[in-house]
Amino acid sequence: MRDEIYRSVDAGSNNQDDAAPAASVAPFRFNETVAHVFHDMINRSVPGYSLMLELITLLAGRHAGQGARCYDLGCSLGASALAIAQGMKRHGNDKTARIVGLDNSAAMLTRCRQNVLRDAEAAAMIELLEADICEHRYEPSEFIVSNFTLQFVPPEKRPALLGRLYDSLQPGGAFFLAEKIRYDDSEVDRLMIEIHERFKRSRGYSELEIAAKRAALEAVLLPESSETHISRLKDAGFSQVTECFRCLNFSAFLAIR
Ligand SMILES: Nc1ncnc2c1ncn2[C@@H]1O[C@H](C[S@+](CC[C@H]([NH3+])C(=O)[O-])CC(=O)[O-])[C@@H](O)[C@H]1O
Numbered sequence: 001m002r003d004e005i006y007r008s009v010d011a012g013s014n015n016q017d018d019a020a021p022a023a024s025v026a027p028f029r030f031n032e033t034v035a036h037v038f039h040d041m042i043n044r045s046v047p048g049y050s051l052m053l054e055l056i057t058l059l060a061g062r063h064a065g066q067g068a069r070c071y072d073l074g075c076s077l078g079a080s081a082l083a084i085a086q087g088m089k090r091h092g093n094d095k096t097a098r099i100v101g102l103d104n105s106a107a108m109l110t111r112c113r114q115n116v117l118r119d120a121e122a123a124a125m126i127e128l129l130e131a132d133i134c135e136h137r138y139e140p141s142e143f144i145v146s147n148f149t150l151q152f153v154p155p156e157k158r159p160a161l162l163g164r165l166y167d168s169l170q171p172g173g174a175f176f177l178a179e180k181i182r183y184d185d186s187e188v189d190r191l192m193i194e195i196h197e198r199f200k201r202s203r204g205y206s207e208l209e210i211a212a213k214r215a216a217l218e219a220v221l222l223p224e225s226s227e228t229h230i231s232r233l234k235d236a237g238f239s240q241v242t243e244c245f246r247c248l249n250f251s252a253f254l255a256i257r
């Protein structure tokens with residue numbers, strides 16, 4: 001289903017700057033309207049999204065051995081959990097796999113369940129829970145994925161969450177973190193945002209849709225710099241921390257306990 005959520009948002013008819021929406025755009029929420037179009041939304045909005053799913057499959061092959069427990073934080077429609085399942089299947093670990101998908105949006109989880117159930121083999125491996133990733137009690141695990149989810153957690157809660165994830169991971173376990181990022185240099189930051197918005201234009205979003213969503217995300221998606229993510233992962237105790245992908249204002253990090 002095509003994402004047209006911000007097509008009809010009032011863009012401020014007497015506004016001189018046609019890239020500035022009315023101040024009344026509601027904050028972005030993962031409700032049923034978003035869940036309905038989310039697949040299209042994320043694919044057209046995030047450079048490298050499908051590559052992240054391929055990386056997750058590869059990393060599951062490397063880290064999710066026999067009997068491994070994996071977590072998909074903010075599983076949305078289940079794309080990353082299914083990518084983990086793919087990686088485990090490839091290595092014949094599917095019979096013993098435990099993949100736990102967590103999300104605090106009931107609307108997302110309902111659709112996620114339907115998606116996962118379409119693949120009986122994956123459904124046997126995946127458990128879905130409505131939970132706040134900051135509150136969940138994590139069991140010992142080998143592989144944890146946060147594919148564009150930490151960015152929605154209030155920054156002051158991020159260090160404690162990373163500590164819990166580190167504690168859950170077994171030695172040698174991996175945490176894959178993909179995030180929208182910001183640049184400390186404000187000129188570079190503006191340039192990357194501009195090119196990202198051109199990317200969205202090239203994928204069919206209008207200037208007004210882009211501006212309305214920018215306003216909706218303003219206090220909801222809080223990006224931090226690559227340096228902040230790397231130092232926080234190191235502070236949490238991870239022994240190897242690498243930025244393994246960057247495109248414009250999107251990055252992914254691999255952290256090994
Ligand atoms: N505190 C929280 N606890 C649980 N879930 C949360 C929380 N905050 C946000 N979420 C959930 O995190 C997901 C973020 S989307 C992840 C894409 C997916 N990983 C994918 O690989 O397709 C990314 C994006 O929209 O850019 C949404 O489903 C939220 O409900």
Ligand SMILES: O=C(O)C(=O)Cc1ccccc1
Pocket residue numbers: 041042045046180213217221
């Ligand atoms: O669309 C954007 O500008 C983004 O940053 C990506 C995104 C994708 C899906 C939900 C929220 C943000």
